[in-house]
Amino acid sequence: MFDELCPSSLNPIRFGDKWAALIVRCLEQGPRRFSELRVPLRRVTPKVLTQSLRSLERGGLVKRTATTEGGPHVEYELTPLGASMIEPLDAACAWAAEHWDELLDARESYDHALVQDTSV
C-alpha cells in the first residue's frame, strides 16, 4: 500500500540522508565549492560530505562541475529538480521551527513521566 510512497532505497520523504537537506539549503543561495560546504555543515568529514553529494548527484538534485586549471576546483549547484525540492523542504523547516518548543516540551514531559513510573 505504501510501497510507492516510501521504497527504502529511494526515500525522498526523508529528504535523503542526514546531511542532504542541509546541503540543499546551502546550495540554495548559489553554487558552492567542496570546502565551502564543509564549514557551515559543522565540519562534516570529507568522506561523509562526498557520500552525501554523490547521493544527491545520483538523484539528479545536484550537479557537479570540475575544472583543473590552476589547481582543482569543483563546484556543486542545484539542478532544476533540486531547486524544486526547496519548497517542500522549506515547508518542513518552517513547521519544525514553528513547533520546536512544543516538540521539546512534549519530549521533556514524556521523559519526566517515565522517570516517575520507574522510580515507583
Add this chain to the structure above:
Amino acid sequence: MFDELCPSSLNPIRFGDKWAALIVRCLEQGPRRFSELRVPLRRVTPKVLTQSLRSLERGGLVKRTATTEGGPHVEYELTPLGASMIEPLDAACAWAAEHWDELLDARESYDHALVQDTSV
C-alpha cells in the same frame, strides 16, 4: 549554523524514523489500533512498530489510549501537533510523487554512466 535546524536527536526534517511518516498518514484518517496499523505498513514487526509509536508519542505527535475491558484494546491517534505535521508532510509526498519519474531516471542514467566508466 545549522544546529537549530537539525539536531540529530530530534530531526523533524526527516519526519522521524523510517515508519513515522507512514504511521502519521495512517492515523490521518482517524484513530487506529495497534494491529490495524501493522497491515498497511507492510507487516512491520511489532517491535519496530512499537518503537516508532513510542517515538511519535514522545514527540507529542501521537496519543496512546489503552483500555482493558474485554481484552487489551489500544488506540493511537494524532494530537493537534501531529495533525499539524500533515500539511508539510503532504507537501513532501506531493513533491516526491510529482518528480518520481525524474528521480528514477536520474538515478538510472547516473548508474549507467558509472558502468561505462568502470568498463573503460
Add this chain to the structure above:
DNA sequence: CTGTATCCCTATGGATACTG
C-alpha cells in the same frame, strides 16, 4: 490483542590518515 525479550545484521556516519 498488544506488546517484550533476544539475537543479529547491515547501513550510517565519524576519526584519522593519506593521495592526485
Add this chain to the structure above:
DNA sequence: CAGTATCCATAGGGATACAG
C-alpha cells in the same frame, strides 16, 4: 583543493519467540 582509504562505533531495523 578535493577527495580516497581504512578502520571503527553505534543505531536502526528485522526475525523469531515468548508474555500479560
